[in-house]
Every structure is written in C-alpha cells, then in structure tokens.
Amino acid sequence: MTIPIRNLYYLFCYAWERYPENGAVEVGIEDCPDLPNLFAQVLVNGLNRLLRRGLDRQYLSAEDELRAPRGRLLLDETLKSGSLDRGAVVCRFDELSVDVLHNQLLKATVRLLRCDALVLPHLSAALSAVEKRLSWVSDIRVTTDLFSRVQLSRNTGQYGELLRLCEFVWRAAMPQEGGDGSRFGDIIRDEIRMSAIFELFVQNFFRLHAVGYTAGPENMRWNVDRNGSGDHSLIPIMRTDLTLRSDTRILVMDAKFYAEPFRWSHGAPKINSSHLYQLYAYLKHAGRGTTDKPVAGALVYASPRGRSIQRYQIDDHDVTVATIDLSQPWPAVHADMLDVLHPSSAATSDRQPTVPA
Incomplete structure (x- = not known):
C-alpha cells in the first residue's frame, strides 16, 4: 500500500493523540522519503522542543x-x-x-535511528546533536516492556507522544542478520502493526470530529439466557473498535487495514463475510436497553487504491462499508471519513473497488 509521507504523518499524529493545528505539518516532514526519516524528523523536532522547556527531573x-x-x-x-x-x-x-527511564528511552531511540542506514545524513547529524545534549542521561539496553514501566504525570504529558513514537520504532526495528545493529522492516506491509495504528487513527479522528457523539471502544456481553446450564464464564466479551452514541443514534464501527480490503471470487470483489458477521453481532447487542435509538454499523477499510462508500440495509440496520483511499490528498481523506459518519447522497461514491492489476 502506497501512502504519501504527509498522510502517514497525519495518520500517526491522530493515532498518538497529537493533533496538528489547522492541518499544519512540522518543519522537514515533506522532505522525508520514508518512515525511518519521518520518525527521525518528528523525534528531532519533538526533542528540541522538550530540551527548550527542560528535561523532566x-x-x-x-x-x-x-x-x-x-x-x-x-x-x-x-x-x-x-x-x-x-x-x-x-x-x-x-x-x-534527568537520568530517569523516560529520558533514557528517548536517548536510546535517538541512537537507534541515528545508526539506521536509511536515515539521511542531515537527519543523522541532527540526531547526533540531540544525543550530545542528552549526555547526562545513561545508555540502556531497551526491551519493549520498559515502555509500560514509564509513569508520567500532568507535568510530563509532553513525553507521551514521543514515547509512543519510540515504542513503535523499537517494535518496528528488526534484527539484522548476524545480530549486529537493526534495520526497519517494511512497516506499511505489516498488517498487524498498521492495523493497530489505523484503529487508533479511526478512534481518535471521530473522538475529535464527531460533534454531538461520545466515542470510544466498548465491551459488550452476549445476551445469554441465565437459565442455561452452561458455564457463563466461558462466554467471551465482545469489544468494538469504536462505538459512537448521540441522543438520536448509535453507530458501531470496525476498522480494518489490509493490503486488499475485499476478497475476490470469480474476478469480482466481495466483502469479507467474517467481518460482516462480527459487525452484525455488535449491532444486535449495541442497542440493548435503548429501544428508541436506531443502531447503525460501519466497516472502515484503509484502501490501496480508490475510494468506495457502499450503503446497505440489513435487518433494519443501516450498514456502511467504506474504503478510505489513503493515497489521496488529506482533505479528501478527512471528507471521506466524515461521510462515513454523516451519510449524504451528494458525498457518496458508488464507485466499485478497482480490480488489482
């Protein structure tokens, strides 16, 4: 999947709850050719701001x-x-x-990116300059579980976005053959990692832009008859990616990131049936106790090519299946996301997904 650097920047900003004001892009972002350089530039910019304010002690x-x-x-x-x-x-x-864990993790990530062969020379030099300003911070051997040990307060909230970036960098770094150093894998092709990022993006996008709604993941219990003899503790809890509730409507969303959103059968695209089954189960349980509110559902896919917003009526539920083309200019991505929330015939595209070459 090809995603422009600017859009990747916005995607990670939303995922890490760092919303760019008025769509502004940080200095140097447009010149980054790939993700390692994007992360390096964001880390340099963020640490320079942090150092101007003073490291946490x-x-x-x-x-x-x-x-x-x-x-x-x-x-x-x-x-x-x-x-x-x-x-x-x-x-x-x-x-x-200043020799505390969160500063140590920042310094270790600076060093990791500085040593990455893909990082451009001018960014590597900027990282070296930042590393020198962290000379009072110890070098540590990073394991991913260290990030869960960091405890931030209101006064150290500015560390949150940088530490989320650092954790993603460490999880994305892959050992080189022979065990010397590390290199980045093709993160965009890693559907597991990018699915988590896309899910957070969808959650935080609608938390910010869905006016009049409360938005967040929800746990739902199956409507199991208590008179049954089975062990109820064996029944799993359903957890939605995102549930939006307003005074007049309930909307359950499921976010998906796949190289190909649809399955292909006899040369034609088909919605993944397991995704529909999962959404249908959410729809049947999301409205329990609120008989006066309609319950709608949406499958939101990251699309490798072309946008498509399809609307269906399934058992009295409005169901939207949207593929969001992340390769188009960001204002169009923003508009398509809002179109999922606010159906409008004028904004809806009936274009079918493109058959891959």
Missing part, C-alpha cells in the same frame, strides 16, 4: 563519598572504605536528576 537515591556530609550517614561503609582517612564520609542522599 526526578529525585533519585545516590550513594557517594563526600567531604561535606548530607543525607544519611552510612557509618559501616565509611569505616570499611577508609573514607575518614581522606577526610570524608559515605552518605546516601536524594539527588534531582
């Missing part, structure tokens, strides 16, 4: 030999080390430091 416990005692005197260590002969004592004290 926290109190860390330290132990050292001091001539001017402070904190807690460690008598045993002082005697064993012979510090008194040097006119000093060993103390344990709290010290305000």
